[in-house]
Each structure stands twice: as structure tokens, then as C-alpha cells.
Amino acid sequence: MISEPEMAGEFGGVDTREVVGGFDEEPGGELRPRRPWQWALGGAVMASVLWAAALFLHGGGDRAPDLSGYQLKQDPCPSLRLKAIGEVIAPREPTTKVDSGLLRHAALDQIQCSIPLRFLAGAGESGKGWFTGYTVGITVALHKKTDPGAEFEARRRVTDDGVLPEEQVETVPDLGDKAYLLTRDNGDAELRVLDGGAVLSLDLSVFTYYQSERESESENPDENAVGDGPELPDLSLYRSAMITDMRDLMSSLKR
Template sequence: MSTPPQSPPPAGPPDDRQPAVPLQPAASPHPDPQPPPGAFYAQPTLVGRPAPGPPQPGNPYAQPPGYAPVPPVVTVRGGGAGRAVLWAAVGAVVASAAWAAGVFLTGGKDGGADLRGYATPASMCSGADYSSFTGEYPEKDSAPTHTSLKERALEESYCSLGLKKTGSSYADAYLSMQLDLHKSTDPAPEFTATWKNYASSHTGYDTDPVEGVGDEAYLISQDTVTGSSGGSRYATLAVRDGWVTYLMTYSLYLTSYGTDKDPPTLTEVTGWLKTDAKATLKRLRD
């Protein structure tokens, strides 16, 4: 006689099963700011491209912890007055949860993200102003790199291009520009912590606050050029205006610049960055 097939054991009650763990959104990478000599790494994004800039201090877009548990509803015995008290308590809980959800989704109870009227261009290479550099580098880059991102929490437009002196076959220096519209999270605390303290966490760099552009701005620089033998020259201007951030970075490596060419001084470069960053921000919010 054949043995009847065995039935699989019954599954446990639903309450015994582990809930699925929601995936957290990935933080945008910000690799180490010091690229190897002879190679250029443009500024980031906040989206997978290598760049000089600080390591990402954490995911500023992760969702906050879950809401506090709803307090138990106390049964009130009696007539209409008791039911009125009960429904008032339930209504207060629902209204509180709805208000909290609105705060988390819009970034604040007073109107959401403070974007100051800025808009991300389809191509940062044509949207940004870098005319101060064209006197030193009149040759155009025939194939600049540009990317853009439009998501509910973040909009970004980025450009990286080579700067060429007259007669140069290859880039003599590099420039990158990046605009970020933070639509879900105020970037101010992390922006200040990252750029204001950059020199204290990155050996060999200088940090200087810059007045007159945005709500706050910092100039990060490093100059290791010694005569005509070698070294590099690097400068980033980081600007925050409301919930909008703008990064503009210049870098050169003397080994690829050519001994017959004198690179611009750091003072000249930082002046160009300030002038063009102001012009770009004005253009992108008009």
C-alpha cells in the first residue's frame, strides 16, 4: 500500500513573520578631493561621477524615523457627549499625523523648500557663466561633459570641461560647475559643517569665507606649484543660497600644463570664480 503524500506544515500566523525592511535611498557620492597628478576629477552629485570634494557625510535625504505610536483610545461610556470626546481625540490624532506627513514631504510647515526662484538648466555647460576664464583659455572644449537630474527630492545640473590656451592640443586646466536644488531637505547645516571646516579635515587646503554671494560661501584652495618643476593648483567656490547650492571648481597640474606656459596665479583664479559664480546665480534665477 502506498503512503499518502504528507501535507506541508501550516505557515505561522502573520504576526510571527518578519516585516520587510524598506530600502534606504543611497547617498550621493563625494569622493576624496585630491585627484592623482596628471588626471582630473570634476566636481560631483550630490551622481556617480568622480570628483574633488568632501566625502559625503551621510544621506541627507533619508526618511526620518517612523511616527510615534498612536495613543490608545479610551472608551467613554455615556451618551452623545462621550462619543463627541472620543471622536475629538481621534480627529486630533489624524490631524497630527497629517501635519507631520506634510512637514516631512515639503521640508517645513511654512511653505516647503526655499529655492529662491532658481531653475536648473538642461545643460550647465551652456547655462553657466565662465567668461572670466576665456581670456586665459580662449579655445573651446569640443566635447564637454554635462548631466542633469530631476527627482522629487533633488534637481541637479552639472558640467565639466577642459580649458585650453591658444594653440593647445590638450586641456591645460579643468573647470566644473554644479547646481543643486534641494527640494526635500534644507542643506544649510551639512553645507556649513562640510565647507567651513574643510581645511581642518583635509590636510594642505585653505578655507576662506566669501562675502557677497548667496547666504554663505566658502573658498577652498590648495597650491603646490613650485617654480616650473611641478605641483598642482586647485580652487573650489561653494555657495549656498536658501536650499540651493552651487559649486565651481578649477584645477591644473603643472606636469600637463607645459613648461613654456605660465599658469594663472591662485589669486587670479579665485577672482574669476567669484565673478562667474555671481553671474551664473543671477542668470539662473532671472
Template sequence: MISEPELEGGWGTDLPSTAAEEPDTPSEGVRGPRRAWSWALGGAAVASAVWAGVLTAQDRFGEPAPRIAYRHAEDLCKIKLTAVSASTVQLTGESARHEEHPALDWAFCAHGAPYVEGRLSYGAEVLVQLHKKADPRTEFGAGPTGLGGIGGMASSGGDVEQVPGLGERALLTRRVGGSRLEVLDGGAVFSLTVQWYGRSDAADPDEAAVQAAMVEDMRALMAALRK
């Protein structure tokens, strides 16, 4: 479980595009995003089955419907990760899934890039959940967010900080080899995960620049889906 972090600052409304520090060198991973993310559709299908049971239980409670100011996207891959691509490599939406339910609608997209010998490989996941009956506030920040748990950052842990000025509440989790940004806004929960893999002698990414780009793309995603 991830407890609520202390507000550390450093995430103003004008976010820097560069940073002085570089992360620790990640260990050698899989060869590229197309292999690393090939399980995404199957994982989403399994997680969908789990959600069916959870949502049935939620339907039994008469909680007030949370405010939802966003529309459901059937193809979330149509929304590009422009800023993250500029800070890493050009990422392309490769696989999309979505599902509509009386209690919850969700949309998912896995992004990847062709493998290049001797360079780090990057991948990203985007998940949008619209909770139409149960209020997600009590669960937000308690661990992997819904289907976002099918990614490589499914386990809890890492350094977590709050990001001000983004939705009602936003959390950034940093771990070696990747970062995850989660945003709560009414009944909507957004998740963006970016990871990198490759040889230990490959150039490390500017982690702070990647995280700033994630915030920028998250703002663009929320704006694109706002009703």
C-alpha cells in the same frame, strides 16, 4: 571634514581683478584639460548611482521642503565662464550631464581648453544641485559637494574662507593648483572648481585674480538660473 572657517575678510562686494601675491608653483600634471576632464561623464554616472540610494533615504523624512529660487538647467555648459576665461585661458564647456529626481535635480558641466606646449592647462567644473526635500544646510561645508567630488579637488583640506554677499553662505577653498567656490542659497547648492596643470617652469596664474573671477562668474551663474 572641513570645519567652519573664521571670517577672514578681503571679499567685499567690489572684488579686485588683480592681486599682488602669486601661489606656489604647482607640480607637473597631466598634459591638458581634454585628458584631465575626460573622466567627467563616467564619474558623474557613478556618482548618480550613489545619489539614487541617498535620495531614497531622504524621501523617508518629512522635512519641510527648502526654498528653491532657481530653475533646473538641462545643459549647464550653455552658461559661459567669462570672467574665469579672461583671467586664465578661453574655456569651453565640453561635457554636460543632468538628472531630475523627486528629491534632487542636478546639472554638471566640465570646461576645458586645448593643450598648448609650454603653457599651463586649465579646466573647470560647475555643479548645480536643487534639493527639493532635504535641507542641505546641515551638510553644506562638510566636505566635497555632491557630484563636485568627482573632480581633482575631491579630497578635503586646503585653506577655507567665507565669502560674504553671495547667497546665504559661500565658502572658498584654496589648494595648490586650484580653487573651489561653493554657495548655499535655500535648497540650491552651487559649486565652481578651477584647476591648472602643467610644467613647473610655466608662468603661475594670478591666483587671487582667478578667485575673484570665480566669484564674478558664480554671481552670473546664479542670476542666469534664478526663476
């Protein structure tokens, strides 16, 4: 490694004649061949000068990642339409407040939120019975100092529940620089996208809820009385809708 004085402060002290000349002058004007170690020293100094110049011009490999126009000027969650998911499953719940966690830092801007969709009732019109609920989780991270590409690839199978097998991770073409669709064992699906210094995630999850006349029963329903809940759907079937809404999210962050 080149020491700090070589990089920043010693260039003016180098005798140009010693660096590039092929001979040394004796005091009486007689020329004599340069010693081999002096050739090596001159070459090392010149190489140091060129390397330091390249380091200054190109940043030594530590350049900030390209954010490709992404910005988190404001929280995108309240205005995110989720139009495609709304058409194939259910629209977002308009009356529920969306809580977002916004982080602003010199190295990273990040937003996280959870957006509920409208409940879907089961059979019957009494207002009682099983309901199916869906939630869309959104995460956007803008890396301003360090390129997230290597970590994104290394963690492509990692979830909060562990590491997924390869067959549960599908490559999604033509979406950002890289994109993967993860299908968890509980049926939830997550779409992850890397685009320059931006890492985005759209997580679609489903749950069931039993509504009875007494609130305590809805929290802990008697299985003998209410029977089994509805079968949870395979959310990877909504792959196209998730991709469409992800594209909308990506576009909204570049306006």
C-alpha cells in the same frame, strides 16, 4: 510620540464635555468634582489636538527647502560664458564639446560638467614646448526634499583629496546664504555656494602639457630634454573672477 490614531482619526470620538468641563454630572443631575486623573487626561487630549494641528499646518519641520527660483530646465553648461575668467586667464575652448551629467529625481536635480579653456603656449612660436591648460568644473544641485544647509556647513572643508585645514577655507561674503573659497594643495581653487535649497560649485584647475613632434613624448616627456615645466599659478588670485562668473551662473538658473 503621538500615535497615528490620535493624529488622524480619533478627534470625533472625544466628548467635549469631558475635555473642557470642570465637573461631571451624576445620573440624577447632581454635580461632583472631577477626579485629578481625568483633568490630566483632558489636558493631554487637548494638547494632542493642538500639536497635531500645528503639525498639519507647519509640516513638522520637514518642509521642502526654498529653491528661491532656481530651476534646471536645461543644461546651463553649453551657454555659460565664463566671461570674467576668460578675461583674466583664457576664454573657453569653443571647439571642444562639453559633456554634462544631468540627474532628475523627485528629491534632487543635479548637473555636472567640465569646461576647458584655451591652451596657453609657453615661450617660442614653433608649436612645441610647454602649454598651460585650465579647466572649469561646474556642479549645481537643487535639493527638493531635504534642506542641505547642515551638510553644506559640515562638509565645507571636505574635498576629494581629504579635509583641508581651516586656513585653506575662506568665507566669501554677500554670495548666496553661505559661500566658501577652498584652495587645495595643488593650487586648484573651488568656490562653493549655498542658496536656499541650491548648492553650487565652480572649480578652477590648472595643468601643464608638453607638446613635441612626437605624441608619445608629450604624454611622457623626457625631463632631461625638455626641462621643468612652468610653475603653476595660485588660482585663488582669480577669486574675483570666479565670484563674478558664479553670480552669472546663479542668475542664469533663475530665468
